[in-house]
Amino acid sequence: MIKAVCGLLLRAFVVLSGATILTFALLWNAPGDPAQAIAMARFDALLTDEVVDQVRQEVGLDRSFWQAFWAWLGPLLTLDLGFSAVTGRPVWPDLAAAISYTFPLAFSSLAVGLAVSVPLALLATKRPGGWMDRLAVAAASLGNAIPAYWLGLILILLFSVKLAWLPALGASTPAHAILPALTLGLGVAASLTRIIRSGILEARGQPFLPAFRRRGIVEKSIGRDHVAPHAAIPVVTVLGLELAFLLEGLVLVEVIFGRPGLGTFLVQAILARDFAHVQAVVVLTALVFVAVNLAIDLTYRIVDPRIGESDA
Incomplete structure (x- = not known):
């Protein structure tokens, strides 16, 4: 386990380093x-060359790329x-304010996805190949094909413009x-429905299950102790990655929906070439991906201890 965690931390360092350098380089050379x-962005007016040169010196754009990068990276190592x-304000308070809108929406969207996908997948696997199964697969395929921005606009047109409910x-x-959570949550549900359905069907087809039934073990125990853990492994993977990719979808x-979260924060920072704000979002997103991957790997070892046997 210690060896696995050390390996994950090493990969995390590589991911964070690559993400920060690449993003800084893209902004610098845009x-x-x-x-x-x-x-x-600061003065909201046409400016003279003297004022622009003063801003360039003030924010360090008159230095070389590596000088500017190390000047930003040094304080970051102390969480600054x-x-x-x-x-001219510190980045942390503005970033925290954006997070307070984005993270609750991400978890709400994930909850919507689970609330839709789990019952739909369970109904679909009651009779594989039946009409309910075909309907669930078709709905999931349609959900994967619909872009989030198009679905969001349709929901606004229906529930805000036509019905005036939300x-x-x-x-x-x-x-x-509600509408942003539905927009993202239905996309999550489309992916999870197919994965949960496939995981359950694959787990039910394991060759050792008939032997348990011949021994008189009840179906409820077989489902809880053998089918569910086997089916949970791909679900854990997709669930964790969906939470991470939700941050990407939230930007759009x-x-x-005009929400003051990380999406608006990032777009405004890119347009203004605000290096500190953009890099803060990049570091945060990379940390979320790293943390999610670590949680997924550790969850594997809890759900199926055989996965961690190679680390012993």
């Missing part, structure tokens, strides 16, 4: 003058994300989270 973009080049833009009340969905 078309246009970053100093002018920062100055425009620095200051925004546009607002608000479309903002995040001031819990009702504002939050912009569509």
Whole structure:
């Protein structure tokens, strides 16, 4: 177990290092003058060359790439994300405010996905090949094919414009989270339904199950002790990755629904070439992926101890 955790931590270091360097390089070499973009975002007006040069020196854009990168990385090692080049405020409070909107929405979307996919997959596997099974597979395939932005716009048109049941833009009340959570949650449900269904059918087809039945073990015990753990392994993988990829999907969905979360935070930072804000989101996202992968690996060893035997 210790060897596995050390290996995961080493891979985490590689992922974090690669993500930060690559993102910094893309921002640094993006078309246009970053100093002018920062100055425009800061003053919201046309500026003279003198003001742009002053901003360039102030935020360190007159240095080389590696000098600027190490100047940002040094404080990060002490958990200091620095200051925004546009607002001049520390990054942490603004990032925490964005997280307070994004993470609850991500978990709500995951809950919606589970609430839809688990009953649908269980109904589908009652009679494999039956009409309910075919309907569930078709619904899951359709859900995977629908882009999140298109589904979000359809939900806004139906529930906000036509029926006027739910608000479309903002995040001031819990009702504002319903349509974004449905938009993301239905996409999650489409993926989970197929994985849960396949996992259950594969687990039920294991060759050792008839031997348990001949011994008189009841179906409930077989399902709980043998089918469920076997089917849970692919589900754990997809569930963890869906939670991580929800952060990626939230960028687009939050912009569509006008929510002040990480999506809006990141888009505004990219447009303003605010290096500190963009890098903060990159580091946070990479940490989430690393933490999710670690949790998945450890969960494997709990669900099926045989997976960890090679580490002994």
